[in-house]
Structure formats: C-alpha cells, structure tokens
Amino acid sequence: MADESQEITLLETLDHLLDRGVVIAGEATISIGDVDLLYLGLNIVLANIDAVARSSQK
Amino acid sequence: MKWIVIGAHLQREDVEPIANVIPIGDLFLSAVAIDDDRPLGDRDVLMQVAAVRAKLLDRATFVAIRYGFAVRDAAEATSKCGGLTTRWRALLDAHRDEVEMTLKIATAAPAARPDRHAFSSGAQYLRALHANAHTADVDPGFRDGVERALVPLTTQHRWMHRDRSSMELAMLVRRRDLENVRDAGEKLRKEFAAVPFLLSGPWPLEVFADDHQQ
Numbered sequence: 001m002a003d004e005s006q007e008i009t010l011l012e013t014l015d016h017l018l019d020r021g022v023v024i025a026g027e028a029t030i031s032i033g034d035v036d037l038l039y040l041g042l043n044i045v046l047a048n049i050d051a052v053a054r055s056s057q058k
Numbered sequence: 059m060k061w062i063v064i065g066a067h068l069q070r071e072d073v074e075p076i077a078n079v080i081p082i083g084d085l086f087l088s089a090v091a092i093d094d095d096r097p098l099g100d101r102d103v104l105m106q107v108a109a110v111r112a113k114l115l116d117r118a119t120f121v122a123i124r125y126g127f128a129v130r131d132a133a134e135a136t137s138k139c140g141g142l143t144t145r146w147r148a149l150l151d152a153h154r155d156e157v158e159m160t161l162k163i164a165t166a167a168p169a170a171r172p173d174r175h176a177f178s179s180g181a182q183y184l185r186a187l188h189a190n191a192h193t194a195d196v197d198p199g200f201r202d203g204v205e206r207a208l209v210p211l212t213t214q215h216r217w218m219h220r221d222r223s224s225m226e227l228a229m230l231v232r233r234r235d236l237e238n239v240r241d242a243g244e245k246l247r248k249e250f251a252a253v254p255f256l257l258s259g260p261w262p263l264e265v266f267a268d269d270h271q272q
Binding site for chain 1: 063065066104107108111112121122123124125126127138139142146160256258261262263264265267268
C-alpha cells in the first residue's frame with residue numbers, strides 16, 4: 001500500500017513537471033522511456049501528445 | 059554546462075541556496091545545472107529537478123516553467139523570457155501567498171479512444187483525440203460535492219478536461235487553507251467512496267500561469 005502510494009505520488013509529480021506550467025519557446029531533443037509521444041519544436045518544448053492537442057486547439 | 063530552468067521567482071532569496079539563480083529583469087529564474095552531453099530525459103535529472111522544485115515551493119510560490127526549457131546563460135534566458143516578466147511579476151504579486159492544488163477524478167464512463175485508422179490525416183486524428191477528451195464527465199453528485207466542499211476554500215478554480223478518462227479541478231488555495239482543503243478531500247473520500255479521485259499538491263503556479271489554460 002505504501003509502495004502504491006509512493007508510486008502515485010511520483011507519477012503525479014512527474015505529470016506536473018512535464019505537463020504543467022509556462023511553455024517557453026526553445027528547441028530540445030528529448031525522449032523518455034515509453035512516454036506516449038514527446039513533441040519537439042520551436043514553440044512547444046516538451047509535452048505529451050494530449051497536451052499538444054490541447055495547445056493546438058487554443 | 060546548461061541550465062534547466064524550473065521557475066520564475068520574485069526574490070533571489072526564494073531560490074538560493076536551493077537552486078542556481080539566473081537574474082532576468084527584476085525577477086529571478088531558478089535552475090539546475092547539468093553537463094551539456096547529459097540528456098534532459100535522463101531519469102536522475104528529472105528526479106533531481108522534481109525534488110528541487112518541491113523545495114523551492116516550500117520556500118515561496120513561483121511561476122512554474124514546463125520541464126524541458128534549458129539555457130546556456132542569462133543572456134539567452136533574457137532573450138527567450140524577457141517578454142514574459144511583466145506578466146510573471148503580476149502573477150507573483152497577486153498570488154504570493156497561494157499555491158495550486160489539483161483534484162483528478164476518474165470519469166463515470168470513459169469514451170472509447172478514436173481509431174487512428176479511421177482518419178485520413180494526423181491533424182484530423184489529433185482533433186478527434188482532443189474532442190474525445192472533452193466528452194468526459196464526472197459523477198454529477200460528486201461534482202456537486204466538490205463544488206460544496208472544496209470550491210469555497212479556493213480563491214480561483216477551473217474545471218478542465220485533460221483526457222478521455224478523467225477530469226481535473228485546478229484550485230488556487232491560500233497556503234493557510236491547505237490543511238482545510240486536505241480535510242475536505244478526506245470527507246469527500248468518505249462520502250463518495252465509489253468515486254476514484256486524487257487530491258494532490260501543493261504545486262507552484264502552473265495552470266493559473268499558463269496562457270494555454272486561460
């Protein structure tokens with residue numbers, strides 16, 4: 001139970017790190033394990049595919 | 059050496075000695091230094107940045123920069139962020155004593171994911187994924203309970219769709235109300251035992267600092 005709780009906390013922390021906050025223009029090449037898809041570009045540095053889809057609709 | 063930027067802060071003392079400081083206008087960026095040849099996707103780097111980010115939030119509220127933004131020096135940081143500092147300062151002045159909390163709720167009946175083979179272009183598929191995420195909704199009774207128990211404890215709140223299987227409530231909360239929010243979350247857990255949800259935080263200014271979420 002404690003392990004599960006720690007895992008959830010870690011996932012939540014990484015979700016906030018990778019998918020929240022202000023996006024700054026830049027360029028980077030990043031790949032992380034089996035994360036669904038990392039989008040790289042001039043204006044969106046790093047986001048998973050759902051975040052990219054959201055941004056593209058704004 | 060390159061600097062992974064973590065956030066924008068009002069005062070130098072909000073950053074040092076927890077992280078490195080990059081002055082930018084009248085604000086200060088927090089950053090972690092890594093070797094040039096070390097990828098940003100390195101697991102240890104991610105964990106290091108996550109840990110530093112948490113310590114920084116213990117010190118003071120800051121505007122979160124999404125992971126992946128790295129600079130070589132202050133000049134590069136200024137050239138890329140200089141146009142944002144006025145807005146950041148206004149956010150930090152307004153929300154100095156507040157933090158974000160997040161409530162993630164599993165949807166009552168997740169919609170089926172669109173079949174990518176049914177679309178003739180990637181753009182159409184992305185649009186369908188996006189639209190699909192917005193069909194998600196949570197149990198109305200639970201949502202009422204959240205509006206009754208949690209929302210009054212916030213200074214701002216925003217319901218958001220993130221994917222097809224969950225919704226989120228982003229909340230801006232005074233630091234002094236954090237325990238009350240957690241207590242309200244525990245009461246919700248007892249009242250709605252069948253609804254899977256996760257209350258997490260505190261977090262820096264993320265949703266409420268991100269133009270895409272406005």
